[in-house]
Amino acid sequence: MxxxxxxxxxxxxxxxxxxxxxTTDHKRIGILYGVTAFVFFLLGGxxxxxxxxxxxxxxxxxxxxxxxxxxxxxxGTTMVFLAIMPLxxxxxxxxxxxxxxxRDVAFPRLNAFSYWVFLLGGxLxxxxxxxxxxxxxxxxxxxNLTSTQYSPGLNIDFWVLGLQILGVASIAAGINFLVTIxxxxxxxxxxxxxxxxxxxxxxxxxxxxxxxxxxxxxLVFLMFDRTFGTTFYSVAAGGDVLLWQHLFWLxxxxxxxxxxxxxxxxxxEVIPTFSRKPLFGYAVIVYSGLLIAILGWxxxxxxxxxxxMGPVADAVFSSTTMLIAIPTGVKIFNWLATMWGGKLSLxxxxxxxxxxxxxxxxxxxxxxxxxxxxxxxxxxxxxxVVAHIHYVLYGGAIQGIFSGIYYWWPKMTGWMLNxxxxxxxxxxxxxGLNLAxxxxxxxxxxxxxxxxxxYDAVLGVDAMNFMSTVGAFIIGLSTIVFVVNVWYSRRExxxxxxxxxxxxxxxxxxxxxxxxxxxxxxxxxxxxxxxWSDTEMKAIPTEPEGEIHMPGGSYWPAVSAVGxxxxxxxxxxxxxxFALGGAVVLVVGIYAWAFEPFEM
Amino acid sequence: MDITLRHERGRRRLGALLGVMLAGSVVAACGGDxxxxxxxxxADFGYQVDSLxxxxxxxxxxxxxxxxxxxxxxxxxxxxxxxxxxxxxIHGSTLLEVAWxxxxxxxxxxxxxxxxxTIMNVTGDAPEDALVIDVVxxxxxxxxxxxxxxxxxxxDLHVPQGQPVQLRMTSADVIHSFWVPKIGGKRDxxxxxxxxxxxxxxxVGAYYGQCAEFCGESHAHMRLxxxxxxxxxFDTWVRGQQAAPSEAVTLDADAQRGREAFAAVRTPxxxxxxxxxAVEGLAFGALGPNLTHLASRSSIAxxxxxxxxxxxxxxxxxxxxxxxxxxMPDIDLTEDEISTLVAYLLTLR
Ligand SMILES: [Cu+2]
Ligand SMILES: [Cu+2]
Numbered sequence: 001m002x003x004x005x006x007x008x009x010x011x012x013x014x015x016x017x018x019x020x021x022x023t024t025d026h027k028r029i030g031i032l033y034g035v036t037a038f039v040f041f042l043l044g045g046x047x048x049x050x051x052x053x054x055x056x057x058x059x060x061x062x063x064x065x066x067x068x069x070x071x072x073x074x075x076g077t078t079m080v081f082l083a084i085m086p087l088x089x090x091x092x093x094x095x096x097x098x099x100x101x102x103r104d105v106a107f108p109r110l111n112a113f114s115y116w117v118f119l120l121g122g123x124l125x126x127x128x129x130x131x132x133x134x135x136x137x138x139x140x141x142x143x144n145l146t147s148t149q150y151s152p153g154l155n156i157d158f159w160v161l162g163l164q165i166l167g168v169a170s171i172a173a174g175i176n177f178l179v180t181i182x183x184x185x186x187x188x189x190x191x192x193x194x195x196x197x198x199x200x201x202x203x204x205x206x207x208x209x210x211x212x213x214x215x216x217x218x219l220v221f222l223m224f225d226r227t228f229g230t231t232f233y234s235v236a237a238g239g240d241v242l243l244w245q246h247l248f249w250l251x252x253x254x255x256x257x258x259x260x261x262x263x264x265x266x267x268x269e270v271i272p273t274f275s276r277k278p279l280f281g282y283a284v285i286v287y288s289g290l291l292i293a294i295l296g297w298x299x300x301x302x303x304x305x306x307x308x309m310g311p312v313a314d315a316v317f318s319s320t321t322m323l324i325a326i327p328t329g330v331k332i333f334n335w336l337a338t339m340w341g342g343k344l345s346l347x348x349x350x351x352x353x354x355x356x357x358x359x360x361x362x363x364x365x366x367x368x369x370x371x372x373x374x375x376x377x378x379x380x381x382x383x384x385v386v387a388h389i390h391y392v393l394y395g396g397a398i399q400g401i402f403s404g405i406y407y408w409w410p411k412m413t414g415w416m417l418n419x420x421x422x423x424x425x426x427x428x429x430x431x432g433l434n435l436a437x438x439x440x441x442x443x444x445x446x447x448x449x450x451x452x453x454x455y456d457a458v459l460g461v462d463a464m465n466f467m468s469t470v471g472a473f474i475i476g477l478s479t480i481v482f483v484v485n486v487w488y489s490r491r492e493x494x495x496x497x498x499x500x501x502x503x504x505x506x507x508x509x510x511x512x513x514x515x516x517x518x519x520x521x522x523x524x525x526x527x528x529x530x531x532w533s534d535t536e537m538k539a540i541p542t543e544p545e546g547e548i549h550m551p552g553g554s555y556w557p558a559v560s561a562v563g564x565x566x567x568x569x570x571x572x573x574x575x576x577x578f579a580l581g582g583a584v585v586l587v588v589g590i591y592a593w594a595f596e597p598f599e600m
Numbered sequence: 601m602d603i604t605l606r607h608e609r610g611r612r613r614l615g616a617l618l619g620v621m622l623a624g625s626v627v628a629a630c631g632g633d634x635x636x637x638x639x640x641x642x643a644d645f646g647y648q649v650d651s652l653x654x655x656x657x658x659x660x661x662x663x664x665x666x667x668x669x670x671x672x673x674x675x676x677x678x679x680x681x682x683x684x685x686x687x688x689x690i691h692g693s694t695l696l697e698v699a700w701x702x703x704x705x706x707x708x709x710x711x712x713x714x715x716x717x718t719i720m721n722v723t724g725d726a727p728e729d730a731l732v733i734d735v736v737x738x739x740x741x742x743x744x745x746x747x748x749x750x751x752x753x754x755x756d757l758h759v760p761q762g763q764p765v766q767l768r769m770t771s772a773d774v775i776h777s778f779w780v781p782k783i784g785g786k787r788d789x790x791x792x793x794x795x796x797x798x799x800x801x802x803x804v805g806a807y808y809g810q811c812a813e814f815c816g817e818s819h820a821h822m823r824l825x826x827x828x829x830x831x832x833x834f835d836t837w838v839r840g841q842q843a844a845p846s847e848a849v850t851l852d853a854d855a856q857r858g859r860e861a862f863a864a865v866r867t868p869x870x871x872x873x874x875x876x877x878a879v880e881g882l883a884f885g886a887l888g889p890n891l892t893h894l895a896s897r898s899s900i901a902x903x904x905x906x907x908x909x910x911x912x913x914x915x916x917x918x919x920x921x922x923x924x925x926x927x928m929p930d931i932d933l934t935e936d937e938i939s940t941l942v943a944y945l946l947t948l949r
Contacts (some may be wrong), residue, residue: 065817065924138814144791145774145816150739235792241775242790275678281692306777306812307788308795311723315716322708326701332667333700334692339674342687346679354675361667365660372711374718375653377785378638381777381812447636447781449812452820456904458808460634532689 022553024108025516029115030094031412036119037086043126044078045476047071052436052472055465058457068453069136070155074126076139077159080259081166082122084393087401088262089118092177092201094412098507098514099195101186101523103550106179109557109593110172116561118169124568125162128155135159138451140252140303141222143233143244148226154572160223161568167212167219168564174208177201186506188525192286195505195528196279199286200265203293204258210297211254218247227574242307249300257296259393260360261289263400264331267353270403271335273503274350275342278529281334288327295324305373306380314373321371328364332357347501348422352403355430359395363388366441381451384444390437394475399429402482410496413489414512421485428478435471439464504529509540517548554596560589635808638781642807642828645722645784645799652718656711663707724787724796726766731759735769737776737789739815739927740822741889741902751841752878754889756897758827760834761804767797774816780809780826788813801828806898817925823903840949841893844880851947858944861937871931873941879948888928894948901926912942 011019023029051071054062063071097105105111128134133154137146146156181194181202194202221232222244231237233244272279279285301309301317309317335357344350366388370376379385402425409417443461444450455461499508508531510519520541527533563586570579634640641650726732734745735757745752757780759765769778769789779786783799811822829837851859863882866872874883880892894900897907901923905911916938919928933941 065820069814069817069819142775142814145814150774150816241792275687277687278689278691280690281697284692284697306786307790308724308793311719314719318715318719319712322712325708326704329704330697330701334697336667336670336674337693337696339678341690342678343680343684344675344678346675354671358668358671361664365664368708368711369653369656369660372652372656372715372718374649374715374722374785375656377722377787378649378653378781381779381786381814382638445638446634447638447779447808447810449779449810451814452810454820456823459636 019553021558022112022555024104024112024551024553024557026093026097026105026108026111027412027514027516027518029111030090030092032115033086033093033118034090036115036122037083037090040078040082040122040126041087042479044075044083045479047075047078049472049476051075052469054453055455056469057466058455058459058462060454063453065453066136069138069451070129070134072451073135073138073141073159074129077125077135077163078122079393080139080255081163082118082125084259084397084401085170086118088204088259089114089173091197091262091266091401091404091408092173092205095408095507096177096181096198096201097184098411098510098518099198099505100181100184100189101506101519101525102180102184103518103522103548105176106184107176108551109554110176112554113557113560113593114169114173114176116558117165117172117564120561120565121162121165121169124165124565125158128158133158135162140248141244142248143222143241144235146222146226146244147233156222157226157572160219160226161571164216164219164223165564165568167216170208171212174205174212177205178209181205186519186523186525189506192283193525193528196268196282196285196289197262197265200261200268200289203289204261207254207258207261207293207296211251211258214247215251215255218244218251221247223571227571242304245304245307246300249303250297252303253300254293254296256392257292259397260400261292263356263397263404264289266400266404266407267335267356269503269505270349270353270407271338273407273501274345274347274353275339276345276502277338277342278504278532279334280337280340281330282528285331285334288330291327292324295320295327299324302371302373302376303380305376318371318373322368325364325368325371332361332364347406348417348419348426349403349407349501351423351426352399352406355426356396356399356403359391359399359430359433363391363393363396366391379444381449382444383440383448383450386450387437387440387444390433390440394433394437399433402426402429407501408507409489410500411507411512411514414496415489415492416494416496416500417485417489418492421481421488425478425481425485428474428481432471432474432476432478436468436475437471439468439471443468499531502531504532506530509537517544517550520544520548554593556589556593556596560586560593563587563589635806636781636810641782641784642803642805643783643799643801645797646782648718648721649785652714655714659707659711663704722784722798724766724798726796726798727764730764730766730798732766732768733757733759735767735778735789737769737771737773737778737811737815737822739773739925740811740818740923742778742811742822742824743772743889746838746841749838749842751838752890753841753893753897755823755899755903756825756827758829758834758837759801760831761801761828762831764798764800769795769797775813776811776815776822777813778809779812780807780824782807783826786812801826804828804830808903810903818902818923821902821904821923823899825898825903827898837896840896844892851944854940854943855947856944858940858942861933861941862944866931871929876928891945891948895946896949909942909946912945913938916941 054060054068135158136155137151141159145151181198224230225232231239233239233241235241268279268285299317299321301313302321305314370379406417406422443464446459446461448455448459448461496512498511506523520543523540524538526537530537563582566582566585567579570582641647734747736743741754743754744757771789771791776789777786778789783801787795787797805828807826809824809826811819862873869875874885876885876887878884878890899905900907900911901915905915915922916933919926920930
């Protein structure tokens with residue numbers, strides 16, 4: 001994807017790289033997010049395959065216990081923070097300004113800064129592998145296992161610092177998109193005319209800016225405990241290990257919606273387009289998204305049913321969690337109703353959206369099972385939960401994101417992807433995911449806990465684990481098919497044109513890929529589905545009327561991001577010199593950025 | 601047309617595959633001997649959770665079938681065919697949307713009511729006459745203290761059949777979770793806090809369990825056995841545990857030398873067995889399992905090795921390979937020392 005801008009007589013390599021480093025164009029930043037996140041996705045997938053290879057049979061010793069712990073910690077952390085979130089961010093960046101009729105995001109340089117901070121945070125976290133000290137406390141890093149007493153190495157420090165850096169990136173991007181969506185809408189693009197993907201982006205960013213501060217607090221406490229000897233989580237000093245759990249899940253459950261709402265938004269764009277029918281119950285889909293975001297704040301302790309909170313708390317959190325099933329169910333019924341009476345064209349984007357619905361239902365139903373505190377006493381921390389999260393996050397989020405990739409790829413590159421390869425990708429991935437994750441329900445019910453690097457044959461789960469491993473490798477294969485498809489698309493260069501799918505929203509009214517200013521003239525929106533509307537929108541001219549001024553590039557965002565990285569390395573090495581150096585770079589970077597002449 | 605057919609066939613094949621998977625898994629989960637299964641409870645706690653689970657499960661199956669059938673129906677029925685007309689552009693229907701907001705709400709009531717009822721019943725509170733056992737989680741083994749009997753043991757948890765039992769649990773280090781699926785659900789075991797599980801086991805047998813909260817390097821090796829004994833056998837077991845062991849039997853020469861090796865002070869000091877282990881009348885270490893009646897247990901090292909001469913030998917030779925990260929260090933022992941130590945340990949009945 002990164003090379004999409006390549007032309008035959010491109011400028012020299014150095015200046016091309018430089019133009020990517022200094023870019024503030026939301027579309028190029030979107031591509032950077034997409035490529036980076038996809039690489040991390042492959043890395044997280046590789047970790048998953050090693051995990052599954054180890055678990056293919058009982059008492060295997062392909063990897064050591066500690067390396068296994070590093071693998072599952074990094075698999076979870078990577079997929080959540082470095083793959084799914086930034087893959088969604090790629091679309092926020094690329095698509096949202098196009099959908100609302102804007103020329104860029106509200107703060108283009110802040111946008112570049114978010115990307116560079118995300119990239120460096122991800123690299124820092126993964127650099128730990130080279131020191132044999134990848135994080136090994138699990139993606140939810142429960143205190144007090146993460147204390148220096150029980151985790152003396154650098155492993156947890158990499159994790160704590162990496163996550164804090166990623167939090168900076170997410171919060172900055174969150175504010176940027178909130179402002180963009182609220183303030184940069186084209187004339188006539190009222191809130192209730194926003195495409196659903198943009199709506200879900202708005203809701204997601206609202207959750208990001210409210211939830212990330214919570215985990216930041218938790219992480220700062222942990223960092224202080226580890227580095228300065230404070231005692232927030234130290235039992236001996238009167239601290240409480242449950243403090244971490246409450247803070248973490250107070251962030252962690254809303255995080256689930258940060259992962260799934262964007263995918264729901266994508267599916268809500270794809271289904272109407274390929275059913276040739278407007279979304280059924282637009283308003284209800286939007287409100288249910290909002291409701292999920294709000295209710296999502298009142299359910300965190302369903303991750304803690306086994307800690308013995310007492311029957312009242314258990315009953316309350318069970319009930320609030322069950323409530324969330326209602327707006328979720330409403331969305332599913334609305335999607336079905338959208339297709340009802342439609343003319344369904346089963347192209348690859350649609351297949352992935354259908355796959356999303358089919359699998360998200362499974363994940364949603366096992367979620368309802370967990371919501372029952374008493375029943376969850378058997379399920380929590382077993383493979384049943386592993387099945388649940390993978391139906392939601394692979395069957396849901398990832399399939400939704402692939403739906404989005406296949407849908408918007410022609411817009412982003414100007415070229416089509418191959419349908420045959422796309423369908424192969426879908427079916428392999430669909431079969432693979434069911435083979436990999438369905439047996440896990442039973443593996444869990446038969447008593448296999450999660451996060452164990454080996455299990456005993458006496459449990460009787462060898463065959464099902466083997467099945468699951470085969471499924472995981474089929475998923476791996478399907479991903480290779482996707483990569484081949486990308487290569488194919490670049491080789492064949494089948495022109496997409498402005499609107500290959502006959503879609504309704506604004507981004508399809510301009511060339512693919514869009515020029516750097518997006519719209520020759522800011523459109524005047526007259527309906528929710530401008531391309532399908534009977535009241536014609538004023539045509540967007542093919543040529544701009546005058547010169548369009550776009551902000552120039554800047555390297556200060558990248559410099560500031562490097563400052564943050566150096567600061568973190570200083571904290572990691574407990575080197576004051578490094579930390580001060582990083583702080584200086586950061587301050588200079590932000591200062592220079594603020595006073596940079598605004599090129600017009 | 602040709603392509604359509606191929607897809608039709610593909611879909612049917614996929615359906616068949618998923619069917620086989622489902623059937624396979626169900627058959628696998630029902631038959632056979634699954635010592636750690638949540639689906640085959642043997643105590644009141646387990647029965648309640650299981651029956652709640654089954655209620656929810658069938659509701660979930662019903663919803664699953666309805667939604668997926670609708671989805672398949674829509675795909676087959678409304679799939680684009682040559683000449684299919686352009687659809688009517690309907691934007692919504694308040695009536696329908698209210699209906700499918702209420703429908704899940706009603707289903708949820710049928711799940712919420714038994715849920716809350718069960719929550720109230722499985723709090724861990726036990727009747728007055730319950731046998732209270734203190735459970736302490738350690739990285740990576742379980743310790744049990746029967747305060748009423750003055751007995752301390754590890755890994756094998758003995759309880760009498762038919763008698764209410766309450767586990768009063770805490771941790772010596774990090775968070776663990778006590779889970780014996782056949783008696784019921786798990787409950788976390790935390791430093792600085794006390795949590796409870798209460799149950800009345802109703803059938804004699806040995807049930808498997810395992811720590812369920814990730815607790816560090818050898819989390820996978822933190823297993824246990826629940827031994828439900830007939831009441832008489834339980835009493836016999838208690839009396840056996842109360843007796844002072846090694847002094848009661850006369851040790852043969854090997855075992856006598858083993859006893860001396862056990863009591864020997866080694867360098868570094870934390871390599872002396874008695875620094876970490878207790879054997880009544882000989883040693884009072886508390887970091888590792890109490891070994892007073894080691895040989896009466898069914899397994900050692902957190903349930904990952906059987907209790908026999910061979911396993912003990914391997915364990916003393918190289919604990920860290922068997923259990924990565926274990927607090928039992930690799931101690932420089934000669935083969936002779938090991939065999940005498942094993943001979944001695946085997947007398948600790
Ligand atoms: Cu949650
Ligand atoms: Cu444990």
